[in-house]
Amino acid sequence: MKGSDPMDKKKIRWMPYAYSAPSLILIALIVIFPILYTAYISLTNMNIYNWFDFKIIGLKNYKTALFMLDSGFLAALVRTIVWTISNMILQLFIAFGLASLLNNNSLKLKNLYKTILMFPWAMPGYVSILLWKTGMFNSRFGLLNQWLEKLGLQTQVWLSGDLSAFLSCMTVNLWLALPFMIMIMDGALQSVSKSYYEYADMNGANPLEKTLMITVPLIKPVIGPAVIITIFTTFKQFDVIFLLTQQAGAKTGADIHTVLTYAYENAFITNNYGFSSAISIIIFALLIVFTLATRKRLKEEVQ
Amino acid sequence: MKKRKITRKIILNIFFIMCCFIALLPILYAFSVSFNTSNSLVDSDFSFIPKDFTFKNYIAVIMDKPLLLWFKNSSILAVSTLVFSLGVAIPAAYAFSRHRFKGRKTILNTLILLNAFPAILSMFAIYRLLSPLGLINTKLGLVIVYIGTMAIFALWNLKGYFDTVPMGIEEAARIDGASDFIIAKSIMIPLAKPSIIVTAVMILIYVWNEYIYAITFLTGADNYTLAAGLYSLQATETSGNWPIFAAASLMVSLPVLIMFLFAQKHMVSGLTVGGMKG
Secondary structure, three states: OHHHHHHHHHHHHHHHHHHHHHHHHHHHHHHHHHHHHHHHHOOEOOOOOOOOOOOEOOOHHHHHHHHOHHHOHHHHHHHHHHHHHHHHHHHHHHHHHHHHHHOOOOOOOHHHHHHHHOHHHHOOHHHHHHHHHHHHHOOOOOHHHHHHHHOOOOOOOOOOOHHHHHHHHHHHHHHHHHHHHHHHHHHHHHHOOHHHHHHHHHOOOOHHHHHHHHHHHHHHHHHHHHHHHHHHHHHOOOHHHHHHHOOOOOOOOOOOOOHHHHHHHHHHHOOOHHHHHHHHHHHHHHHHHHHHHHHHHHHHHHO | OHHHHHHHHHHHHHHHHHHHHHHHHHHHHHHHHHOOOOOOOOOOOOOOOOOOOOOHHHHHHHHHOOHHHHHHHHHHHHHHHHHHHHHHHHHHHHHHHHOOOOOHHHHHHHHHHHOOOOHHHHHHHHHHHHOOOOOOOOHHHHHHHHHHHHHHHHHHHHHHHHHHOOOHHHHHHHHOOOOHHHHHHHHHHHHOHHHHHHHHHHHHHHHHHOOHHHHHHOOOHHHOOHHHHHHHHOOOOOOOOHHHHHHHHHHHHHHHHHHHHHHHHHHHHHOOOHHHOO
16 A cells, blocks of 8 residues: 555645646636636627728726716616615515514414515516516506506506616515515524523513614624625626516616626627727626625624 | 504505505416406506406417427526536635645635626626637537536535534544545535525526526527526517517526525525625
8 A cells, every 4th residue: 555655645735636627727718717808808899891801999888877977887887886776775684574573473474474585586577577567567467557547646667767667676576585584684683692682571672672782793794705705696687677678679768777788788789899898897896896895894703 | 542553554554455466466467367358458447357268479479479488498507507617616615615735815805806706797708718719509509508506605605604514523524534435425425404405596596597598508499598598589669479579487486486496595604705795
């Protein structure tokens, strides 16, 4: 056995690379190559007119995106940030409220309610969005307009005005995202030991004090990672806005681009590839900064 | 005092019944419409229980639309993506969890950053990559895209779980002369079952629900996946058959619902790095 040691060592040194090679090669092809290629195209004037004879034009696309206000990118970026923040605030409050009520001891059917409330999470996302689009918002088939009519009110074209389309998208996004947040909150609330509340009761604390002084600080580290994931998915949310308002051939007229739908439109609808690539790289840079910042925070909190 | 408690209880239950109703609303409506005879729902007293109960829409979806073909296409894509994804991810995750080698930490951290790039923004570049290889409008092309897109998630999620499996049994087996392959097959994979199941279900659901690559890369209704097909069946503001679309939607969702329920009990223990979702 001793004689074969050096060979084994050499073999062991190579093995991890061999094991991970197929996975890493696929990642290189499907993840890394597109990023590098996008970075390259972002420096060119590739568009529908310069499909083959595109040339390097330096940082012009970046300048257009970041400094020309009428390019639409900055507006989309601001809208995406508003979208992310408002969605997150609503999600956290509603999920906290619902989870707290669910944990009320007198609620016997808790598990049944919880299972039903998880339903929007289990459904395929794009199917739900399309069902909302036709079943709820559609001016002919939609339930909302049918109800309005029944009440004798003016029917609405829900997805065409900017504000009403934005709010409609937010409603659908909340409907889709709340189950996950409720589940996380529910788990977090159950992790808080009852003895803290008993101690607080003995000291005459009121419900608000109990929530602010005990519940919130104690569930914060538990829900932290889930909140950060949700911030990412909300910022990167494409399906809701795209499917509800921007499908090719079925645009509703609302201009509520977020950065992702804006990059998509510039690549696949107006075929402005150079510009779209520059936007993609800017979005990537923003997401990397955010990833690094949150990872550092999370690590500190764990220690 | 007791009366007040009961009132509170009733109000709480009514509140949650309403919440459940909202959570199910679009699905209930689609369900009822899918069993309804007519396309015109403009009649004023619509109810959630269909008045003229019929299977007509379901039969129409299966007979008149290539739904079964799309189902077959989606199944082929989902199963091949799953097999190859796990096939490449399990050895890689094992290597990153159990071996210490040069570049390990750097690669792991880089993967997290790379994952920040939204998959949808890669579509144009991937099109340029697959097009000269003749892989556009082929199942193989899409499978490669799907495996690559899920590779970082699969690797990180499995690696995270492998890390929690204690080394003890493995070391004992190694002293007995077991190879990596034997250890992975008879110790690691059985012990890491929850995370393998969750990873597998996430991959299946991802492929089943993916529509944007499918509608961009596939042409011709015969090649469509269920998601791309359903996308093409949509009812628009003024035209389209909403009952048929509703019936198709529910049929497409059913396998996902089953998979989700099946995986649900493993969901919490099997997801180690939720951060990789999406």
